[in-house]
Amino acid sequence: MADTQFELIVVGGGPGGYVAAIRAAQLGMKTALIEREHLGGICLNWGCIPTKALLRSAEIFRHLQHLDAYGLAADNPRVDLAKVVKRSRGVASQLSGGVKHLLKKNKVTVVDGHARLEGAGRLRVGDTLYTARHIILATGARARSLPGLMPDGKLIWTYKEAMVPAGLPKSLLVVGSGAIGIEFASFYNALGVTVTIAEVLDRVLPVEDEEISALARKSFEKQGMRILTGAKVGPLKAGADSVTTTLEAGGKSEALTVDRVILALGIVGNVEDIGLETTRVKVEKTHILTDEWCRTDEPGLYAIGDVAGAPWLAHKASHEGVICVEKIAGVPGVHPLDLRSIPGCTYSQPQIASVGLSEAKAKAKGYQVRVGRFPFIGNGKAIALGEPEGLVKTVFDAATGELLGAHMIGAEVTEMIQGYTVARTLETTEAELMHTVFPHPTLSEMMHESVLAAYGRAIHI
Amino acid sequence: MPIDILMPALSPTMTEGNLAKWLKKEGDAIRAGDVLCEIETDKATMEVEAVDEGILEAILVPGGTQAVKVNAPIARLRAEGDTGKGAAPAAAPRAVAAPATAAGPAAVAPAPAAPRSGSRIIASPLARRLAAAAGLDLTGVAGSGPRGRIIKHDVTEALARGPVARAAAAAPAAAAPVAAAAPAAAPPVRSPAGGDDTRAWSDKVGLKYRLQANSGMRKVIARRLTEAKQTIPHFYLSIEVALDAVLKIRADLNARSDAYKLSVNDFVIRAVALALRKVPAANAAWTDENILLYDQVDLSVAVATPAGLITPIIKAADAKGLAVISAEMKDLAARARDGKLKPEEFQGGTFTISNLGMFGIREFSAIINPPQACILAVGAGEQRPVVRDGALAIATAMTCTLSIDHRVVDGAVGAAFLAAFKKLLEDPLTMLL
Numbered sequence: 001m002a003d004t005q006f007e008l009i010v011v012g013g014g015p016g017g018y019v020a021a022i023r024a025a026q027l028g029m030k031t032a033l034i035e036r037e038h039l040g041g042i043c044l045n046w047g048c049i050p051t052k053a054l055l056r057s058a059e060i061f062r063h064l065q066h067l068d069a070y071g072l073a074a075d076n077p078r079v080d081l082a083k084v085v086k087r088s089r090g091v092a093s094q095l096s097g098g099v100k101h102l103l104k105k106n107k108v109t110v111v112d113g114h115a116r117l118e119g120a121g122r123l124r125v126g127d128t129l130y131t132a133r134h135i136i137l138a139t140g141a142r143a144r145s146l147p148g149l150m151p152d153g154k155l156i157w158t159y160k161e162a163m164v165p166a167g168l169p170k171s172l173l174v175v176g177s178g179a180i181g182i183e184f185a186s187f188y189n190a191l192g193v194t195v196t197i198a199e200v201l202d203r204v205l206p207v208e209d210e211e212i213s214a215l216a217r218k219s220f221e222k223q224g225m226r227i228l229t230g231a232k233v234g235p236l237k238a239g240a241d242s243v244t245t246t247l248e249a250g251g252k253s254e255a256l257t258v259d260r261v262i263l264a265l266g267i268v269g270n271v272e273d274i275g276l277e278t279t280r281v282k283v284e285k286t287h288i289l290t291d292e293w294c295r296t297d298e299p300g301l302y303a304i305g306d307v308a309g310a311p312w313l314a315h316k317a318s319h320e321g322v323i324c325v326e327k328i329a330g331v332p333g334v335h336p337l338d339l340r341s342i343p344g345c346t347y348s349q350p351q352i353a354s355v356g357l358s359e360a361k362a363k364a365k366g367y368q369v370r371v372g373r374f375p376f377i378g379n380g381k382a383i384a385l386g387e388p389e390g391l392v393k394t395v396f397d398a399a400t401g402e403l404l405g406a407h408m409i410g411a412e413v414t415e416m417i418q419g420y421t422v423a424r425t426l427e428t429t430e431a432e433l434m435h436t437v438f439p440h441p442t443l444s445e446m447m448h449e450s451v452l453a454a455y456g457r458a459i460h461i
Numbered sequence: 462m463p464i465d466i467l468m469p470a471l472s473p474t475m476t477e478g479n480l481a482k483w484l485k486k487e488g489d490a491i492r493a494g495d496v497l498c499e500i501e502t503d504k505a506t507m508e509v510e511a512v513d514e515g516i517l518e519a520i521l522v523p524g525g526t527q528a529v530k531v532n533a534p535i536a537r538l539r540a541e542g543d544t545g546k547g548a549a550p551a552a553a554p555r556a557v558a559a560p561a562t563a564a565g566p567a568a569v570a571p572a573p574a575a576p577r578s579g580s581r582i583i584a585s586p587l588a589r590r591l592a593a594a595a596g597l598d599l600t601g602v603a604g605s606g607p608r609g610r611i612i613k614h615d616v617t618e619a620l621a622r623g624p625v626a627r628a629a630a631a632a633p634a635a636a637a638p639v640a641a642a643a644p645a646a647a648p649p650v651r652s653p654a655g656g657d658d659t660r661a662w663s664d665k666v667g668l669k670y671r672l673q674a675n676s677g678m679r680k681v682i683a684r685r686l687t688e689a690k691q692t693i694p695h696f697y698l699s700i701e702v703a704l705d706a707v708l709k710i711r712a713d714l715n716a717r718s719d720a721y722k723l724s725v726n727d728f729v730i731r732a733v734a735l736a737l738r739k740v741p742a743a744n745a746a747w748t749d750e751n752i753l754l755y756d757q758v759d760l761s762v763a764v765a766t767p768a769g770l771i772t773p774i775i776k777a778a779d780a781k782g783l784a785v786i787s788a789e790m791k792d793l794a795a796r797a798r799d800g801k802l803k804p805e806e807f808q809g810g811t812f813t814i815s816n817l818g819m820f821g822i823r824e825f826s827a828i829i830n831p832p833q834a835c836i837l838a839v840g841a842g843e844q845r846p847v848v849r850d851g852a853l854a855i856a857t858a859m860t861c862t863l864s865i866d867h868r869v870v871d872g873a874v875g876a877a878f879l880a881a882f883k884k885l886l887e888d889p890l891t892m893l894l
Contacts, residue, residue: 332749333607400594402587402613427585427613 002128003109006032008328009123009132011115011274014041016305016317017138018099023322025106027329032109032132034125039103039110040096041140043314046160049095051183053088054163055347058190062349069386079191085164117275120298124275134300134328137288138321139274141267141306148235149175149263155238156261159184169193169259173245175233177204179346181264182216186348189225196256198231198247205346207311209358209407215391216409219350236261269307292336294324302328316342340405341424345414350390353417356405356424359395368398370430372454374446376410378461381441387411392450394420401429406450412443419447430455464513465534468522471500471507471804476531478502479677482524489517491538498524498535502677505771505807506800515540527674584611591616601684678769689831693747694867697826700879702886704842704857710889720784726762726816727787729839731892733814734758734778736882743878744811746832747868761810761830762790764797771797772830774810783892818842824860834869835878838862 006029010021013035021033038045057079064077103110113125123130143158145151151158162184170193174185177199189195197204197220203213204220204227217227234246244257268286279298282289288303290296296303302324305317319337326334343355362369376382376390390410397404406420423433430451438448452458471478481499485491496508497517518539522529529535582599584592588611592599595616602619604611663670675683707728715722737744737758746753758779761772773793775786796802813830818841827838842859849856861882865875885892 333605335605400587400590427587429586429590432586 004128004130006030006109006130006132008032008134008136008325009034009115009130010136010138010321011123012041012138012140012270012305012307013039013099013103013110014138014140014305014317015043015314016140016321017041017136018103019318020136020138020304020321020325021108022102022106023325024329025108027325027331029134029325029329031107032111032130033103034111034113034115034123034130036112036114038096039099040092042142043317044095044099045092046163048314050088050092050163051159051187052347053091054084054187055183055349057084057087058187059349062190066386079168081165081168081191088163115274117278117301119278121300134302136294136321136324137274137296137301137303137307138305138317139270139307141269141286141312143263144265144268145263146265149233149265150236151263152238155241155243155259156236156263158263162262165260171258171260172196173198173233173243173256173258173261174264175261176200176264176266177227177229178207178264178266179205179344181262182220182346182348184262184264185220185225189220189223190349194224194226196226196247196258197228198233198249199227199229200231200233202230204229205352207344208346208352208354209393209395209405210360211393212352212354212391212407212409216348216350216352219389219409220348223349267306267312269309271307293327293334294320311339311342311344313342313344338425341421343417343421345417347414350410351412351414352409353413354405354407355417355421356403357395358405358407359393362395362397362404367404369404370396370398370454372396372450372452372458374449374453374458374461376443376446378449379441379443379446381443381445382411384441385411385443392446394447394450394454396430396451396454401431403428403430403433406447410443416444416447419444463518464515464538464540466497466511466536466538468529468531468533468535469500469509470531471502471505475502477528478531480522480524480526480529480535481506483520484508485517487517487520491515491517501800502804505802505804511538513538513540582611583609585613587613588616591620595620601688676768678771682769685831686828689829693829693831695826695829695864696867696872696875697862697864698872698875698879699824699860699862700883701845701858701860702883703847704859704886707886707889708842708857714783721787723783723787725818725842726814726839727783727790728886728889728892729816729837730760730762730775730778730786730790730814731781731783732882732885732889733812733837734760734775734781735885735892736878737812738779739881740874740878742874743835743865743870745834745869746811747834747866748832752869755811757811759809759811761807761813761833762793763813763815763827764794766798766800768800771802771807772810772813773797773802773807776809813837814839818859824862826862827864829864829866834866835875836864837882838864 008024008029008031010017010031010033013033017033018039021031024031043049061077061079064074067073100110111125115123115125118124118129121131121133121135123135143151150156153161159180168191172188172193172195174181174195174197177197181197182205185195185197203210204217205213221227228247228249231247231249237244242257242259243261244255247254247256269288271283271286271288276283279301281296281298281301287309288296288307290303290308294302294304294308304320304324306312308320316337323334323337340356343353346352357365359369359371372394374392377388382388382390387410390413391408393407394403395405396402403420403423406417408417433448433451436448438445449458449460453461468478479501481501483498484496491497491511492514493512495511497511498509500507500509515538517536519537521537522533522535583604584599585606589599591613597616597619599611602611602615605615606612704725707725711723711725711728741754744755744758746755757777760775760778762775763770763772775781775789778786793802793806810833812833813836815827815836816839817825818839821841823843824840825838827836829836838861840860842857844855845858847854847856847858861879863875863879
């Protein structure tokens with residue numbers, strides 16, 4: 001009979017769950033992980049990773065259309081959608097296999113199946129009852145739907161259908177302009193689909209700095225997307241091979257017919273059918289309430305990642321998993337997660353990346369700010385790459401020199417934001433950033449210049 | 462070529478010291494081994510000897526200068542025959558000889574001063590800047606970042622705790638404990654009027670005062686005892702010890718020879734040392750990861766000096782007889798009063814004894830001398846009425862109060878130590894065992 005008693009059981013094998021399980025095993029805990037579908041979770045199978053594969057294809061395709069500017073030529077570049085999707089699925093399955101291997105290597109027992117709590121410390125999977133002193137819920141989240149805005153899996157898609165299209169629609173409506181909506185809009189637009197984005201708030205990428213949002217919108221529109229903000233989307237009516245709806249924006253109403261719709265309305269936590277009612281766990285707006293150490297109201301029961309609330313980011317989930325496990329194990333010096341130091345990235349064309357407070361939020365919190373801006377047009381490497389559009393913006397607390405936030409748009413910024421994240425974590429001030437030598441020629445020099453600009457010392461602008 | 466004479470570090474933790482006075486004048490011929498000047502540190506006054514020969518060309522830091530940084534040039538020596546005025550380029554720095562106390566038999570040679578991580582404050586740039594802006598001394602702030610790094614959070618917490626706590630927020634245990642008799646410790650200055658400092662407040666309400674500069678020693682006493690009282694969970698156990706037997710045996714022993722003159726305190730030291738051997742859990746110190754159970758019984762004994770308290774150490778006291786303890790104690794106390802103790806003679810120690818009996822104090826509670834876990838406060842021996850065999854009688858007794866770090870030592874262990882101590886003193890012949 002298989003072992004059913006563990007020190008720690010993680011429910012859910014996404015980036016929160018599998019990282020928590022591996023860390024627990026590293027710390028010497030007898031650990032199991034229960035996953036109902038795919039190791040790696042949404043992130044690896046249906047989210048972060050496969051979309052990056054799709055967007056890479058889109059990026060190369062876009063370059064092929066501008067070859068002349070680089071003195072190159074290729075005849076008739078075209079898209080083989082089936083191969084694009086196949087590559088994306090291949091990447092996902094390769095990495096999912098990798099997670100399986102990592103769990104095995106760390107001697108984490110992996111249980112396939114759907115786990116339900118039966119009171120504190122007890123989990124049932126089918127006929128088997130598992131017990132553990134500590135249980136971490138990392139069940140993740142799924143796409144949110146709203147009345148009138150329900151996916152049908154054929155014409156009205158969520159991220160999941162959008163990731164494996166059988167063919168390219170001619171026209172597409174993307175409802176919601178968060179990272180997920182914008183990435184799909186960017187992908188399909190690059191492949192030649194007519195894209196309309198409808199956002200209920202007054203700007204796209206509403207969590208980003210307002211200036212960055214505005215630049216992103218300008219760039220998306222220049223690439224041919226149609227963007228409606230402050231927009232209300234009427235009920236979606238699916239026809240034979242198209243969807244009809246009404247869009248209200250700016251006091252005007254219009255009828256719209258598109259081939260496909262992608263709903264990117266945010267997410268809801270997976271809190272159903274896992275036996276929460278047998279525990280003291282409190283759930284609010286589909287998310288499990290936890291304290292700074294990821295503890296729920298039920299002793300010995302923890303929740304991490306998407307199911308425990310925003311920001312809904314894989315790296316936030318992983319980090320919470322580590323903090324939660326280290327706290328359980330009594331590792332000294334564990335700190336709660338600082339939400340202001342979690343970077344966020346959107347892999348559209350152009351890329352967007354940020355960490356910390358936007359300029360407006362910093363001001364709203366009462367900071368006297370110093371803001372630095374450096375445009376891509378002032379950077380030699382950006383010009384050489386043929387990527388002259390973009391901005392690196394930094395927000396400092398004028399009183400202390402604390403880097404409150406950094407906001408970037410343009411080529412490769414998702415790989416650069418980490419510099420500012422490290423700076424925030426190490427609590428550097430503008431002085432250390434100014435003292436830091438940035439290699440020439442790189443895009444990262446703009447990070448330096450932006451800091452200098454905040455103090456009126458930028459050289460190349 | 463001129464040689465710079467640098468401010469020496471007299472102890473591993475020393476970062477600055479006061480240049481008390483020069484014993485040589487500019488133009489004096491210097492031979493190696495000559496005493497150049499006296500340097501006053503937290504605890505002691507040290508003489509600085511020359512290693513090189515030559516003419517004392519210039520005194521760069523005059524006598525009486527406070528807070529001279531370690532390794533700062535304090536004087537310049539010109540080699541004899543080198544006329545070199547002005548012609549000399551940059552002087553070659555040369556560390557002075559190891560400082561020796563005047564009473565020390567031979568100069569020991571600690572390495573010349575070098576920056577030490579032990580004294581460096583590890584703090585994030587943002588934490589440093591916030592502290593500087595608020596006038597907060599980071600030496601008193603406990604770091605919660607990786608490896609004890611002080612981060613913004615720690616500074617804002619320290620500032621939020623207010624000015625009293627600010628000076629005294631937990632600091633990691635430093636290497637050099639100071640004496641710690643509670644009555645002698647200056648009470649922390651309360652911030653009287655809405656954050657104004659005490660001096661401004663005193664001026665405001667018209668209180669007259671004289672200013673007395675805080676000596677290095679006074680600052681250390683203030684810092685470490687505030688830290689101890691605020692961060693160590695103290696509790697106290699008192700016990701009455703009958704002294705009649707000790708007094709009798711002391712008189713006997715003292716009558717046998719003029720080579721020694723034992724005091725009651727010498728018996729107390731020996732009894733404490735032996736009691737710690739019986740209850741080693743009280744000979745310990747706290748760290749976050751482990752309790753350190755010391756192998757050696759090194760007793761710090763508080764000595765009052767004109768400059769403040771200091772705790773010279775009777776090392777391996779459990780292995781020493783009464784006569785040795787007595788002689789060592791006399792020598793240490795005398796040199797402590799003259800400010801001539803060597804650092805290793807007062808740094809360290811595993812348990813402290815503070816005796817105010819000679820001042821007629823009946824009983825008192827002392828502040829723990831960090832990083833140690835216990836301090837024994839010894840009161841005066843006096844005749845007290847006691848009930849013996851159902852009748853009132855007169856006995857000579859003293860009250861001893863043990864202050865205990867509850868993180869390290871629980872009540873029962875403290876009680877066991879005191880019981881062992883009492884038994885030894887009340888039946889002093891067992892100290893021979």
